[in-house]
Structure formats: structure tokens, C-alpha cells
Amino acid sequence: SSLVNKPKIKINNLEPRNEVWGINYPREYETYMETKSMDFRSKYNGSAMIDMLDEYPALVILWAGYKFSQDYNQARGHYYAVEDIRNTLRTGAPMNGKHSPMPNTCWTCKSPDVPRKMKEIGIAEFYSGHWEERGSDIINPIGCADCHDENTMKLKITRPALIEAFERQGKDITKATHQEMRTLVCAQCHVEYYFNSDKPKKGVPYLTFPWDNGTTAEEIEEYFDDINFKDYTHQLSKAPIIKAQHPGYETYTKSIHYQRGVSCADCHMPYKSEGGVKFTDHKIQSPLNNIANSCQVCHRESEEDILKSVYNNMDRVLHNRGKLEEILVKTHLEAEFAWKQGATEEQMKDVLLDIRHAQWRWDYAAAAHGAAFHAPVEILRVVGTGIEIAQEARMKIRSVLTELGYTKEIPIPDVSTKEKAQKYIGVDLPKLRAEKKLFLDTVVPKWLDEAEKRESKMPQYDQAVNAEPKSKEKEQTASMLNK
Amino acid sequence: SSLVNKPKIKINNLEPRNEVWGINYPREYETYMETKSMDFRSKYNGSAMIDMLDEYPALVILWAGYKFSQDYNQARGHYYAVEDIRNTLRTGAPMNGKHSPMPNTCWTCKSPDVPRKMKEIGIAEFYSGHWEERGSDIINPIGCADCHDENTMKLKITRPALIEAFERQGKDITKATHQEMRTLVCAQCHVEYYFNSDKPKKGVPYLTFPWDNGTTAEEIEEYFDDINFKDYTHQLSKAPIIKAQHPGYETYTKSIHYQRGVSCADCHMPYKSEGGVKFTDHKIQSPLNNIANSCQVCHRESEEDILKSVYNNMDRVLHNRGKLEEILVKTHLEAEFAWKQGATEEQMKDVLLDIRHAQWRWDYAAAAHGAAFHAPVEILRVVGTGIEIAQEARMKIRSVLTELGYTKEIPIPDVSTKEKAQKYIGVDLPKLRAEKKLFLDTVVPKWLDEAEKRESKMPQYDQAVNAEPKSKEKEQTASMLNK
Numbered sequence: 033s034s035l036v037n038k039p040k041i042k043i044n045n046l047e048p049r050n051e052v053w054g055i056n057y058p059r060e061y062e063t064y065m066e067t068k069s070m071d072f073r074s075k076y077n078g079s080a081m082i083d084m085l086d087e088y089p090a091l092v093i094l095w096a097g098y099k100f101s102q103d104y105n106q107a108r109g110h111y112y113a114v115e116d117i118r119n120t121l122r123t124g125a126p127m128n129g130k131h132s133p134m135p136n137t138c139w140t141c142k143s144p145d146v147p148r149k150m151k152e153i154g155i156a157e158f159y160s161g162h163w164e165e166r167g168s169d170i171i172n173p174i175g176c177a178d179c180h181d182e183n184t185m186k187l188k189i190t191r192p193a194l195i196e197a198f199e200r201q202g203k204d205i206t207k208a209t210h211q212e213m214r215t216l217v218c219a220q221c222h223v224e225y226y227f228n229s230d231k232p233k234k235g236v237p238y239l240t241f242p243w244d245n246g247t248t249a250e251e252i253e254e255y256f257d258d259i260n261f262k263d264y265t266h267q268l269s270k271a272p273i274i275k276a277q278h279p280g281y282e283t284y285t286k287s288i289h290y291q292r293g294v295s296c297a298d299c300h301m302p303y304k305s306e307g308g309v310k311f312t313d314h315k316i317q318s319p320l321n322n323i324a325n326s327c328q329v330c331h332r333e334s335e336e337d338i339l340k341s342v343y344n345n346m347d348r349v350l351h352n353r354g355k356l357e358e359i360l361v362k363t364h365l366e367a368e369f370a371w372k373q374g375a376t377e378e379q380m381k382d383v384l385l386d387i388r389h390a391q392w393r394w395d396y397a398a399a400a401h402g403a404a405f406h407a408p409v410e411i412l413r414v415v416g417t418g419i420e421i422a423q424e425a426r427m428k429i430r431s432v433l434t435e436l437g438y439t440k441e442i443p444i445p446d447v448s449t450k451e452k453a454q455k456y457i458g459v460d461l462p463k464l465r466a467e468k469k470l471f472l473d474t475v476v477p478k479w480l481d482e483a484e485k486r487e488s489k490m491p492q493y494d495q496a497v498n499a500e501p502k503s504k505e506k507e508q509t510a511s512m513l514n515k
Numbered sequence: 516s517s518l519v520n521k522p523k524i525k526i527n528n529l530e531p532r533n534e535v536w537g538i539n540y541p542r543e544y545e546t547y548m549e550t551k552s553m554d555f556r557s558k559y560n561g562s563a564m565i566d567m568l569d570e571y572p573a574l575v576i577l578w579a580g581y582k583f584s585q586d587y588n589q590a591r592g593h594y595y596a597v598e599d600i601r602n603t604l605r606t607g608a609p610m611n612g613k614h615s616p617m618p619n620t621c622w623t624c625k626s627p628d629v630p631r632k633m634k635e636i637g638i639a640e641f642y643s644g645h646w647e648e649r650g651s652d653i654i655n656p657i658g659c660a661d662c663h664d665e666n667t668m669k670l671k672i673t674r675p676a677l678i679e680a681f682e683r684q685g686k687d688i689t690k691a692t693h694q695e696m697r698t699l700v701c702a703q704c705h706v707e708y709y710f711n712s713d714k715p716k717k718g719v720p721y722l723t724f725p726w727d728n729g730t731t732a733e734e735i736e737e738y739f740d741d742i743n744f745k746d747y748t749h750q751l752s753k754a755p756i757i758k759a760q761h762p763g764y765e766t767y768t769k770s771i772h773y774q775r776g777v778s779c780a781d782c783h784m785p786y787k788s789e790g791g792v793k794f795t796d797h798k799i800q801s802p803l804n805n806i807a808n809s810c811q812v813c814h815r816e817s818e819e820d821i822l823k824s825v826y827n828n829m830d831r832v833l834h835n836r837g838k839l840e841e842i843l844v845k846t847h848l849e850a851e852f853a854w855k856q857g858a859t860e861e862q863m864k865d866v867l868l869d870i871r872h873a874q875w876r877w878d879y880a881a882a883a884h885g886a887a888f889h890a891p892v893e894i895l896r897v898v899g900t901g902i903e904i905a906q907e908a909r910m911k912i913r914s915v916l917t918e919l920g921y922t923k924e925i926p927i928p929d930v931s932t933k934e935k936a937q938k939y940i941g942v943d944l945p946k947l948r949a950e951k952k953l954f955l956d957t958v959v960p961k962w963l964d965e966a967e968k969r970e971s972k973m974p975q976y977d978q979a980v981n982a983e984p985k986s987k988e989k990e991q992t993a994s995m996l997n998k
């Protein structure tokens with residue numbers, strides 16, 4: 033009916049405030065706001081906040097020397113994207129002239145204020161500078177302007193990194209079909225990335241997707257090897273590590289569902305009916321909380337049977353991924369031991385390359401929490417090669433030790449809990465937390481005030497129902513800290 | 516129509532001659548006879564005869580000390596079952612008082628003469644004695660009486676080993692549904708087995724399925740470890756090896772198709788229409804030669820897309836299985852080297868156990884040629900654990916060598932082709948082949964004559980169309996030898 037479709041207001045270009053879009057599209061907005069819910073926990077994922085370091089203490093060792101070893105949670109809903117990047121210990125506590133260890137590039141996938149700001153100042157300019165500099169600019173969590181054109185409501189790619197990655201592969205993303213777009217809007221963010229400080233602009237940590245050779249673990253690894261890139265040097269083993277970040281799109285495209293033309297939105301944004309109106313459910317979440325509307329559109333089995341087949345795959349993948357995790361912990365600790373015995377750079381060279389490759393493969397398999405379901409066959413393949421390489425590294429460490437005259441068993445410290453592991457690598461959690469609390473109590477409220485002032489100059493609409501004042505957000509942030 | 520269904524003749528209980536059943540069921544018989552065809556070759560399988568040792572020379576090393584290292588082919592159609600067990604070098608050339616290295620148990624899965632003979636003399640009695648003793652008794656290749664009751668034509672389990680395995684697990688196979696039977700008739704033969712010479716009758720190599728703990732690789736491994744069973748001692752590494760034989764049923768039951776109730780017959784014996792009559796296609800073969808009638812009943816994609824998704828899975832599985840194969844070759848050769856350096860049993864104990872477990876997992880994944888498609892997730896999981904364990908063994912070998920004062924690289928001989936590998940382990944193929952030829956030229960014709968005489972006393976039917984006289988088979992056997 034024309035009444036439903038007639039927009040109540042004219043939405044401005046790159047309008048970042050979701051509640052404003054909500055005036056025209058209340059159903060999509062309301063379901064979007066449901067990503068606030070934190071009440072679903074599946075066997076491995078869900079909307080609940082899961083402390084991954086607590087759940088998998090091995091991660092602390094694998095990431096020793098990198099901020100992920102301080103704090104890493106399973107993702108919550110899109111609603112929390114901005115809040116969570118402020119909360120994480122990884123962004124530090126930039127105050128009193130001390131910078132955040134992170135650049136502004138980190139904001140890129142957290143908010144529809146990003147395209148707005150990029151348009152205002154330019155892309156490379158957006159990526160420049162320290163993370164805290166855009167604190168009052170990036171305010172609205174992931175939302176409408178990230179995926180939609182405000183005039184046509186068509187799906188739209190708003191992030192330059194994806195467009196550029198396609199271009200470098202000789203592909204034109206504007207030629208994507210409607211069904212492909214239902215995956216590609218997600219591929220703006222749910223992808224492996226790195227910051228290239230050489231290109232296109234020296235000194236700017238430019239957001240780049242490493243897909244020039246392709247998107248398998250091996251192809252991306254080759255890309256990074258060729259440019260000699262590392263995210264960090266491992267604190268214990270000294271290996272030049274590549275951190276994989278949620279290669280959700282890359283791994284999904286190796287799956288049978290992708291081959292059959294199924295899109296991310298088919299499972300994570302199924303259709304919903306309300307009062308006779310069919311619309312897209314914008315409560316993006318684990319589909320296991322909504323099997324009836326997602327899976328059962330295509331699969332006729334009972335919820336119970338569907339769930340069983342999901343876990344049949346995930347359990348098997350996590351079984352081997354867990355083995356690789358354990359092996360990698362040993363490898364880092366054994367390499368550390370070799371250094372302590374006086375190993376030379378020359379002796380350790382091959383070992384470190386193996387550790388780099390094995391850990392990359394593990395992270396490629398682990399970092400996107402859905403991958404164990406999305407592409408179990410490919411993920412198990414990659415994990416298998418990781419196991420081979422990590423064990424190879426351990427063999428070489430033994431040779432090095434033998435050369436050094438050490439032939440006994442290698443002693444391994446107890447790093448079996450988050451606490452023990454963090455203690456071993458010297459993470460002082462209480463201190464980091466106290467600094468973060470101070471930052472959140474003092475700096476963030478100022479950001480919110482400034483933002484409120486800035487946004488008050490944008491077009492205002494009385495009808496912006498359900499809009500939460502920034503002050504409410506303040507309360508909420510405070511309550512999170514007492515968790 | 517009643518005309519079609521009215522049987523022309525009364526078939527005797529356990530009638531072994533397929534052409535006799537063919538009088539009543541010409542369509543099923545004719546399609547059964549099409550398993551003679553050898554003209555389809557898919558990427559990895561098909562009805563063509565594939566020399567696996569030539570294709571994968573690593574197998575020669577993995578099976579050193581076991582007859583599989585002399586001769587191993589990819590299966591052909593059911594029509595060839597009896598011919599192939601005579602032809603294979605594994606059964607040797609029993610002549611002039613020299614026994615076959617194999618027991619009569621080997622005949623169990625090759626012919627409908629087996630249930631006939633078992634009824635006549637008893638089960639344990641059937642398994643007793645040397646393979647050549649039943650040469651004139653086991654004549655008709657796998658056929659109707661293996662799977663059907665002659666009165667009702669209902670599917671029927673004719674092999675005691677399957678019934679007994681179910682019983683030991685507390686399951687009653689007579690309670691199986693019709694759809695389950697469409698898988699269980701195949702599970703009479705396409706399963707892992709061993710010969711138990713202790714139970715139920717001392718000294719008789721009794722055909723037994725090792726399923727008492729379950730049918731995963733780990734569960735079967737545990738079963739064999741508990742009873743300290745080995746198929747052979749590896750010629751190079753001295754590891755006590757468990758040979759996996761085609762665990763097709765065991766691996767298939769870990770798949771999504773099985774979870775969804777799909778049976779072996781759904782893919783390998785789809786329905787066929789001829790002159791308005793719908794019947795079961797008895798040309799059991801690779802479904803990739805018949806995608807339209809098998810897969811496309813359930814999947815609506817094009818043949819091309821279906822084939823692509825099959826190979827997407829198989830390629831990934833074979834990638835890692837190939838890696839495990841390579842690692843295992845090294846492991847055996849490195850262990851051999853350690854023995855040569857003077858390693859003791861005590862030093863090698865753990866190494867040998869690891870090799871046993873790693874090779875078992877590889878073989879569990881490889882021996883059923885369909886498994887890479889049937890259950891890619893489970894197979895990759897198993898292969899991954901095999902890689903871990905084999906590499907662990909190699910680490911331990913290095914420790915042993917260090918203890919022995921050897922710290923250099925371990926020299927590895929060139930075993931990269933079937934010829935080189937067989938030469939390395941001392942297989943004299945020309946000699947074995949010459950002996951076999953003599954056996955086939957002299958002994959087998961006698962078997963066929965005796966069989967012809969014996970069968971001439973069975974009820975005869977003029978209508979037994981298409982029946983081939985045994986003399987024709989003789990010609991054929993001869994021609995095979997000149998291949």
C-alpha cells in the first residue's frame with residue numbers, strides 16, 4: 033500500500049542517526065534496536081558477551097605481545113559496536129596527553145558516522161591520527177547509512193576498502209547482483225584486514241583487505257609474506273605474527289551455501305511478518321536463535337535436527353582447532369626456551385616462519401566465530417595444514433636445542449587459565465582496568481557532550497521515536513564497568 | 516500389472532546364479548549385468564580399473580610387509596568381485612601343495628555362493644581353511660541372493676558378521692526400517708573388518724566388525740588397542756599396524772546425508788524408468804556417472820554445479836590426506852633409520868604406537884574411496900588428528916636418534932614411484948605376476964570345470980537368458996592377464 037511506503041521525512045545524505053531513519057522505517061528500526069538484546073547463548077556463540085580469553089586461555093599465549101592478549105570478547109549485536117570499541121582494553125586509556133595505541137582506522141567498521149566523516153574530510157585523512165581524536169565524531173552504532181542509500185533504500189557499499197580490494201582484483205563491485213549485495217554489505221566489515229602504512233599514503237595506516245592473490249588462507253599468507261608484513265613480533269617465540277581478523281566473508285565464500293547462492297542476509301536477516309507486512313528482520317544475530325525463519329525456509333527438518341547437524345559440524349571443527357591451539361601454545365613456549373638456551377637468529381629463522389604460518393592458519397580458522405559452521409570443510413582443511421606446520425616447527429626447535437647441547441625434555445610452564453597465562457606474560461589486568469575505568473568515566477562523557485552539541489545542529493525531527501538521549505548511554509556505559 | 520509381477524519360475528532358496536533370478540526380474544538383472552562396464556572414470560574414482568599403487572606410490576611404503584604393497588586396485592563393478600579376488604597378487608598362487616596366504620574368510624564378500632555354502636557347512640566351518648579350498652565353490656559374483664529373499668524379494672541381511680556386530684552392540688538388525696535396510700545391505704561388505712582367530716572359535720579366522728565401542732576412528736582404534744590386535748608388523752618401522760578396509764558404512768553414518776535419512780541405494784541404486792515401468796537400477800556404480808537420476812532427485816542444480824561441489828569437498832579432503840600420506844612415508848623411513856642406528860625396543864615403543872595410530876587414521880580416511888565425498892567433515896577431522904600424531908612420532912624419532920648420538924639430518928631414500936618403492940622394500944613384481952599367471956592358467960580353469968559340473972546338478976531353466984557359460988569367463992580371465 034502506498035501509505036506504508038510513503039516516507040514521512042526526507043532523510044539527509046549519509047544521515048548517521050538510526051532513529052531518524054526509524055521515522056520512515058519503524059519495523060526495520062525496531063528490529064535493529066533488538067540487537068541490544070544479550071540474552072541468547074548457543075553452544076559456542078550468541079548475543080551474550082563471552083570473555084574469549086577466559087573460555088580459551090590458550091589465546092593469551094598465542095597473542096602474547098599483542099593487545100588481544102589483554103582483552104577479547106565474542107561479538108555482541110551491532111548496537112554495541114561503538115560502546116565496545118571504547119570499552120575494550122585494546123584501545124587503551126588515552127588521557128592527559130597519552131595517546132591510544134590504536135589509530136583512527138579502528139573506527140572504520142563501527143558506525144555510520146564513518147562515511148559521513150570520510151565524505152567531510154577524505155578517506156586517508158579519516159584514517160590518519162590517533163584513535164581518541166574521533167571520539168566525539170563516531171557516536172552512532174552500525175546502522176542504516178552503513179548499508180543503505182537514503183533515497184532509494186537500495187543496498188550500498190559505503191566502505192572504500194571493499195571497493196578498492198575489488199578494483200585491485202580487476203572486479204567492479206557496482207556490477208554485483210542484488211543477491212550478491214546481500215552478502216557484500218557484510219563484507220565491508222566481516223573480513224580480514226590490515227593497516228598499510230606504505231600505500232597508498234606513506235605514514236597513514238590505510239585500511240586494506242589482503243585479497244590480491246585470492247582469499248584462501250594460503251593466498252592471503254602469500255600476500256603477507258611477499259610484502260613482509262607482520263602485525264607484531266611474538267613476545268615469547270619472537271615469531272613475526274600475522275593476526276587474522278574475522279575473515280567471515282573470505283571463509284564463507286568457500287562453502288556449499290555460498291556455492292548455492294545463499295547470502296549472509298538469508299540466514300542473519302530473514303524475512304519477518306508483522307500485521308500482514310513482510311519485511312527484513314534487522315535483528316542481526318546468531319540464526320540459531322531464529323531457526324524457524326532462517327534455516328527452515330530452505331530446510332524442512334525439525335529445529336532439533338537442524339541444530340544437531342550444525343553442532344555435528346562445529347564440534348568436529350573445534351575439536352581439531354583446539355588441538356592446533358594446544359600445539360601452538362607449546363610451540364611458542366618451546367621457542368622461548370630455545371632463545372633462553374642461547375639460540376641464534378640464524379638457527380631460529382625457519383622455526384619462526386613455521387610459527388607464523390601455523391598461527392595464521394589457526395587464526396584464519398578461528399577469528400570469524402561462524403566459520404566452523406559456515407565452511408567446515410575448508411576450515412578443517414586449513415586447520416590440518418596448520419597442525420602439520422606447527423609440529424614441523426617443534427621438530428626444528430628440538431634440532432636447534434640439540435645443536436645447543438640441550439637434549440632433555442623442554443620444561444613447559446603452567447598457563448592453563450587466563451589468570452596464569454596473563455601473569456606469565458606480564459599482563460597487569462587490574463591496572464589496565466583501572467586506567468580504562470578512569471578514561472570511560474572522564475573522557476567518554478565529554479565525547480558524548482560534544483557529540484550531542486554537534487548533532488543538535490543537524491536537522492531535527494520530533495518523530496524520532498525511541499531515540500535515546502546520549503545521557504542514557506552514559507548511564508549504561510557506567511553500569512557496564514561494574515560488571 | 517499382474518502379468519509383470521507374476522514370477523515365471525520358482526527360485527530356490529539361496530539360489531546363487533544371478534541369471535536364474537534374471538528370468539523373473541529381467542530389468543534388475545540386465546542393469547546388474549551392466550556393472551561389467553569399465554568405461555567411466557571420474558576425477559578420483561569410477562568403474563575403470565585404477566592401479567592405486569601407481570597412482571599413489573606412497574601406499575607401497577605404508578603397506579610394506581603386507582601384501583597390499585604388491586597389488587591394490589580401485590574397485591570395479593560387482594560383476595568382477597570373484598574374478599578380482601582370483602586375480603589379485605594378494606591371494607597368491609596356491610598350487611602344487613603351496614597354500615594361499617589368505618583364509619577362506621576372504622571369499623565372504625564376493626559372492627552369493629557364500630550364504631549357500633554357509634548354510635550347507637556352517638559359519639565357522641566356512642571361514643576355516645585356506646582360500647584355495649573354496650575356489651570351485653565360490654563362482655557367481657555378488658548378486659541377488661546377497662541382498663534379497665527369494666520368496667518375498669524383500670531386502671535381507673545374509674552375512675552373519677553384520678548381524679553379530681549389531682547384537683554385540685545390543686541392537687537387533689531385524690528391527691531395521693525399510694529405508695535403513697537400503698543402507699544395511701551394503702553394510703554387509705562395505706565395512707572395516709578383521710579376522711578374529713580367538714573368538715568365537717580358537718584357530719578360525721572369524722570375520723568380525725570391530726564396532727563394540729562405536730564406529731568412529733577413535734572408537735575402533737580403542738577396540739583394537741584393547742585386544743592388542745595388529746594386521747601386520749611394518750617391514751620398515753616395525754610398527755604394529757591396523758589395516759583399515761573400506762569403512763564405507765562407518766564413515767557414511769557420520770555424514771549430513773545419513774543424518775537426513777538418505778540411504779546408499781538412494782544414490783547408488785536410483786530408480787529408473789523403462790517402457791513405463793519404474794524399477795531400481797542395479798547398475799551399482801559411481802553416482803557421478805548418473806547425476807540426473809541420483810543427485811538431481813533431491814538437488815535442483817545443474818550437473819555441472821553438482822559436480823563442482825562434489826570436487827570442492829573431495830579436493831580439500833584429498834589435499835590433507837595426501838599430506839598425511841607424505842608424512843607417514845617419512846615416518847616409516849625415519850623409524851627404519853633409527854633401528855639401523857641401534858635403537859632399542861624400549862626407545863621405540865612410543866614411536867611405534869604413534870605410527871600405528873596415525874596410519875590407522877589415514878587408512879580409515881582413505882580405504883573407502885567414497886568417504887571424501889560421503890563425510891568430508893568427519894574425514895578431515897580424522898586426517899587432522901593423524902597429522903598431529905604422525906608428526907609427534909617424528910619428533911620422538913629425533914629424540915631417540917639424539918640419545919643414540921645421531922644429530923644430523925635423516926637420509927630419506929627415493930621412493931617416489933611404484934617401481935622405486937617396491938624395489939626398496941623388495942617386492943619382485945615380475946616373479947609374483949608370473950606365478951599368478953600360471954595359477955590362473957592352470958588352477959582356475961579346473962575350478963570352473965568343477966563348478967560347472969556342480970551347478971549342472973542344480974535346477975536348470977531354459978529361460979536363463981544372457982547367462983554366460985563358464986567357458987566364456989575363462990577367455991575373459993585370460994585376456995585380463997595380458998593387460
Ligand code: HEC
Pocket residue numbers: 078079080106107108109110111112113114116117140141142143174178179214217218219220221222296297300301316317318
Ligand atoms: C559497518 C560494519 C559492519 C557491517 C556493515 C556489518 N557488521 Fe556485523 N558486526 C560488526 C561489528 C563491529 C560487530 C561486533 C559488535 C560488538 O560486539 O560490539 C558485528 C557483529 C555481528 C554479529 C554478532 C551478533 C551477536 O549477537 O553476537 C553478527 C551475527 C553479524 N555482525 C552479522 C552481520 C551481517 C550478516 C551483516 C550484513 C548483513 C553485517 N554483520 C554487517 C560490523 C559490521
Ligand code: HEC
Pocket residue numbers: 103104105106107108116117120122123134137138139140141220221222223224225239278399400401
Ligand atoms: C574491516 C572492519 C573492521 C576494522 C577495520 C576493525 N574492526 Fe573491530 N570488529 C569488526 C567486526 C566484523 C567485528 C565482529 C567480529 C566478531 O564476530 O567477533 C568487530 C569486533 C570488535 C570488537 C568487539 C569484540 C572484541 O573483539 O572484543 C572490538 C572491541 C573491536 N572490534 C575493536 C576494534 C579495534 C580496536 C580496531 C582497530 C585495531 C578494529 N576493531 C578494527 C570489524 C572491524
Ligand code: HEC
Pocket residue numbers: 050053054057060061064174175176177178179180185187214217218297301310311312313314
Ligand atoms: C548490515 C547491513 C544493514 C543495516 C545496518 C541496515 N540494513 Fe536495512 N536492509 C539490509 C538488507 C540486506 C536488506 C534486504 C535488502 C534486499 O534484499 O532487498 C535491508 C532492507 C531494508 C529495507 C527494505 C524493506 C525490507 O524490510 O526488506 C528497509 C526499509 C531498511 N532495510 C531499512 C533500514 C533501516 C531503517 C536501518 C537502520 C535502522 C537499516 N535498514 C540498517 C541491510 C542493512
Ligand code: HEC
Pocket residue numbers: 288289292294298299319320323326327328329330331338341342345405406408771814
Ligand atoms: C536460502 C536457502 C538456505 C538457507 C536460508 C539455509 N540453507 Fe542450509 N543449505 C542450503 C543448500 C542449497 C544447501 C546445499 C545442499 C543442497 O543443495 O541441498 C544447504 C546445506 C546445508 C547443510 C549441509 C552442508 C554442511 O555444511 O554440512 C547444513 C548442515 C545446513 N544447510 C544447515 C543450515 C542452517 C543451520 C541454516 C540456518 C542457519 C541454513 N542451512 C540456512 C540452503 C539454505
Ligand code: HEC
Pocket residue numbers: 074075076077078079106107215218219222280281284289294295296297298299300317318319320342400401402403405406
Ligand atoms: C546458511 C546460513 C548462514 C549464512 C549464509 C551465513 N551465516 Fe553466519 N552464522 C550462521 C550460523 C548457523 C552461525 C553460528 C551461530 C552460533 O554458533 O550461534 C553463524 C555465525 C555467524 C557469526 C557469529 C555470531 C555470533 O553469535 O557471534 C557471524 C559474525 C556471522 N555468522 C556472520 C556472517 C556473515 C558476514 C555471512 C556472510 C559472509 C554469514 N554469516 C553467512 C549461519 C549463516
Ligand code: HEC
Pocket residue numbers: 561562563589590591592593594595596597599600623624625626657661662697700701702703704705779780783784799800801
Ligand atoms: C556381498 C558383498 C557386497 C555387497 C552386499 C555390496 N557390495 Fe559393493 N562391492 C563389493 C565388492 C567386493 C566390490 C569390488 C568389486 C571388484 O572390484 O572386483 C564392490 C564394489 C562397489 C562399488 C564400486 C563400483 C565401481 O564401478 O567402481 C560400488 C559403488 C559399490 N560396491 C556400492 C555398493 C552399494 C551401494 C551396495 C548396497 C546397495 C553394495 N555395494 C553392496 C562388495 C559388496
Ligand code: HEC
Pocket residue numbers: 586587588589590591599600603605606617620621622623624703704705706707708722761882883884
Ligand atoms: C567384509 C567384507 C569383505 C571381506 C571380508 C573382504 N573383502 Fe575384498 N572387498 C570388499 C569390498 C566392499 C570391496 C570394494 C572396496 C572398494 O571400494 O575399493 C572389496 C574389494 C576387493 C578387491 C578388488 C580391489 C582391490 O582391493 O584390489 C579384491 C582383490 C579383494 N577385495 C580381495 C579380498 C581379499 C584377498 C580378502 C581377504 C583378505 C577380502 N577381499 C576380504 C569387501 C570385503
Ligand code: HEC
Pocket residue numbers: 533536537540543544547657658659660661662663668670697700701780784793794795796797
Ligand atoms: C547389493 C544389493 C543388491 C543386489 C546384489 C541386488 N539387489 Fe535387487 N534391490 C536392492 C535394493 C536396495 C532394492 C530396492 C529395494 C527397496 O527399496 O524396496 C532392490 C530392488 C529389487 C527389486 C524390486 C523391484 C525394483 O526394481 O525396485 C527386484 C525385483 C530386485 N531388486 C531384483 C534383483 C535381482 C534379480 C538381482 C540380481 C541380478 C538383484 N536384485 C541384486 C539391492 C540389491
Ligand code: HEC
Pocket residue numbers: 288331771772775777781782802803806809810811812813814821824825828888891
Ligand atoms: C534422497 C535425497 C538426496 C539425494 C539422492 C542426494 N542428496 Fe545431497 N543432500 C541431501 C540433503 C537432505 C542434504 C543436506 C542439506 C539439506 O538439508 O538440504 C544434502 C547435502 C548435500 C551437499 C552439501 C553437504 C556436503 O557434504 O557438502 C552436497 C554437496 C550434496 N548433497 C551433493 C549430492 C550429490 C553429488 C548427490 C548424488 C551423488 C546427492 N547429493 C544425492 C539430499 C540428497
Ligand code: HEC
Pocket residue numbers: 557558559560561562589590698701702705763764767772777778779780781782783800801802803825883884885886888889
Ligand atoms: C548422497 C549420495 C551418496 C550416498 C548416500 C552414498 N554414496 Fe557412495 N558415493 C557417492 C559419490 C558422489 C561418490 C564418489 C564417486 C566418484 O568419485 O566417482 C561415491 C563413491 C562410492 C564408492 C566408490 C566408487 C568407485 O567408483 O569406486 C563406493 C564403494 C561407495 N560410494 C559406496 C557407498 C556405500 C556403501 C554407501 C552407504 C553406506 C554410500 N556409498 C552412500 C554418493 C553417495
Ligand SMILES: [Ca+2]
Pocket residue numbers: 077078079080106107108
Ligand atoms: Ca556473539
Ligand SMILES: [Ca+2]
Pocket residue numbers: 560561562563589590591
Ligand atoms: Ca571404482
